[in-house]
Amino acid sequence: MDFQLSEEQRAIQTMVRDFAEKEIAPRANAIDQSDQFPADVFEKLGKQGLLGLPYPETYGGGGADTLAQALAVEEISRVSGSVGLTYAAHLSLGCGPLYLFGTEAQKREWLTPLARGDALGALALTEAQSGSDLAGSVATTATLDGDAWIINGSKMYVTSGAVARSITTLCVTDRTQGHRGLSMILVPRDAPGLVIGKVEEKMGLHGSLTTQVFFEDCRVPKANLLGGLGAGFKQAMITLDGGRIGIGAMSLGLGRAALEASVRYAQERKAFGKPIADFQAIQWMIADSAVELEAARLLVWKAAHLKDTQQNFSHAAAMAKLFASEAADRACWKAIQVHGGGGYLRDFPVERFYRDNRLTLIGEGTSEILRLIIARAILRERN
Numbered sequence: 435m436d437f438q439l440s441e442e443q444r445a446i447q448t449m450v451r452d453f454a455e456k457e458i459a460p461r462a463n464a465i466d467q468s469d470q471f472p473a474d475v476f477e478k479l480g481k482q483g484l485l486g487l488p489y490p491e492t493y494g495g496g497g498a499d500t501l502a503q504a505l506a507v508e509e510i511s512r513v514s515g516s517v518g519l520t521y522a523a524h525l526s527l528g529c530g531p532l533y534l535f536g537t538e539a540q541k542r543e544w545l546t547p548l549a550r551g552d553a554l555g556a557l558a559l560t561e562a563q564s565g566s567d568l569a570g571s572v573a574t575t576a577t578l579d580g581d582a583w584i585i586n587g588s589k590m591y592v593t594s595g596a597v598a599r600s601i602t603t604l605c606v607t608d609r610t611q612g613h614r615g616l617s618m619i620l621v622p623r624d625a626p627g628l629v630i631g632k633v634e635e636k637m638g639l640h641g642s643l644t645t646q647v648f649f650e651d652c653r654v655p656k657a658n659l660l661g662g663l664g665a666g667f668k669q670a671m672i673t674l675d676g677g678r679i680g681i682g683a684m685s686l687g688l689g690r691a692a693l694e695a696s697v698r699y700a701q702e703r704k705a706f707g708k709p710i711a712d713f714q715a716i717q718w719m720i721a722d723s724a725v726e727l728e729a730a731r732l733l734v735w736k737a738a739h740l741k742d743t744q745q746n747f748s749h750a751a752a753m754a755k756l757f758a759s760e761a762a763d764r765a766c767w768k769a770i771q772v773h774g775g776g777g778y779l780r781d782f783p784v785e786r787f788y789r790d791n792r793l794t795l796i797g798e799g800t801s802e803i804l805r806l807i808i809a810r811a812i813l814r815e816r817n
């Protein structure tokens with residue numbers, strides 16, 4: 435096994451780290467506290483060629499691999515969870531389905547502007563009554579009317595829905611077929627009948643726009659069906675497999691930020707006449723976080739490697755996201771503990787890391803659903 439990054443992967447990691455420290459880190463607290471979506475940061479990410487990083491150059495992308503994408507998401511999330519989530523969601527959920535399931539014409543028209551960095555993309559799966567149980571409860575319908583789909587219903591929690599150029603939407607196209615009656619339809623931002631609802635107020639990730647989306651006799655061309663009719667559920671599952679590597683990488687960034695802050699603070703803060711880093715209790719928290727994050731990184735990198743080498747990575751991605759999100763949650767919890775009362779104040783960034791990371795245990799498959807997926811695969815193997 436070769437645990438070394440390639441020259442190209444290292445170069446991308448360094449470039450993104452420099453960009454994140456210069457362009458995002460100085461504003462990360464302000465982004466969190468003002469609830470503002472930092473549109474200019476995404477313009478700059480686009481100019482750096484980062485908004486299409488893992489997609490082929492023919493579609494305006496950077497031609498890098500999934501591991502490089504994970505490195506980029508980790509570096510950005512290390513300074514801002516808000517920018518990290520928006521970035522990860524754009525690559526995996528916004529661009530992913532267009533690249534994986536789009537026709538050549540759809541890729542040219544819809545993927546290229548996103549990968550070139552001109553705009554963000556979004557994916558709308560979740561509804562008020564349909565989250566973990568997507569297969570059984572999607573209510574948004576799409577019916578054919580001549581050359582157009584007429585979409586009716588609503589979606590919730592759409593990351594970047596308020597600013598995206600297109601929202602790939604999971605709809606019921608044949609109610610009699612269960613999950614085989616679900617299809618993905620590309621809804622352009624200016625489609626008549628598309629109404630962007632309110633931006634949700636969240637616990638963390640304040641600079642990432644999470645919105646409701648309403649479809650009121652929303653009319654889109656028949657040609658905007660993505661892939662085959664009835665393939666939507668399978669497409670959603672494949673997209674989420676890839677997305678979980680991104681969310682795992684986001685956790686790595688936030689967990690690493692929490693650990694780095696803990697190390698700094700433990701060496702500066704004195705109690706009982708010595709730095710708190712001299713106390714074994716503090717050392718153990720630092721050691722445990724370092725070990726768990728390193729283990730999480732190996733799982734994320736393994737899932738990315740399997741994807742890059744065209745092997746089945748679904749199980750590995752579920753494990754990586756489950757472990758990394760929970761490891762980062764523990765690292766953020768410990769970082770607040772190491773900071774004492776200061777950790778509970780907004781004066782230090784660790785409370786932001788804690789709030790921002792909390793989503794990673796929920797989005798793109800909750801920890802409970804991931805445990806189900808992992809256990810089912812193991813039990814199937816043993817049968």
Ligand SMILES: Cc1cc2nc3c(=O)[nH]c(=O)nc-3n(C[C@H](O)[C@H](O)[C@H](O)COP(=O)(O)OP(=O)(O)OC[C@H]3O[C@@H](n4cnc5c(N)ncnc54)[C@H](O)[C@@H]3O)c2cc1C
Binds near residue numbers: 591594644796
């Ligand atoms: C900030 C943010 C961004 C998001 N971005 C997007 C996006 O861009 N696009 C999108 O489509 N969605 C998005 N989501 C939605 C997210 O993917 C869902 O919230 C998530 O899948 C969980 O669905 P739910 O909220 O309906 O919870 P539910 O499915 O109602 O789950 C509630 C609880 O029940 C548990 N549970 C459910 N079923 C089972 C079971 N069978 N066994 C054991 N436990 C179970 C869950 O684990 C959870 O603890 C986002 C959410 C947030 C908060």
